[in-house]
Amino acid sequence: MKKIIIDEEFCKGCGLCAEACPKQLLKIGSKLNKQGYPLVEIESSDQEKCVSCALCARVCPDVALKITKPEK
Ligand code: SF4
Numbered sequence: 001m002k003k004i005i006i007d008e009e010f011c012k013g014c015g016l017c018a019e020a021c022p023k024q025l026l027k028i029g030s031k032l033n034k035q036g037y038p039l040v041e042i043e044s045s046d047q048e049k050c051v052s053c054a055l056c057a058r059v060c061p062d063v064a065l066k067i068t069k070p071e072k
């Protein structure tokens, strides 16, 4: 299950989320969105390593990240 959902059209590629992630799961990739900004990425295999702390979502100035809660 995806824990991190990226809204590609809101991301501006600033990298603040990547700096905030304690697990270093996020990085700015080479793919551009429609506005020409490079998008933040997460490897699908790294989705499992996410601890759902939501620090990345909190620091994003463009509210481009959503974190799903772990299933109980
Ligand atoms: S929720 Fe926490 S662990 Fe998961 S990608 Fe964001 S900052 Fe990293």
Ligand code: SF4
Binding pocket: 010, 011, 012, 013, 014, 015, 016, 017, 018, 039, 040, 059, 060, 061, 062, 063, 064, 065
């Ligand atoms: S903080 Fe938000 S706008 Fe900046 S790279 Fe991350 S998702 Fe994109």
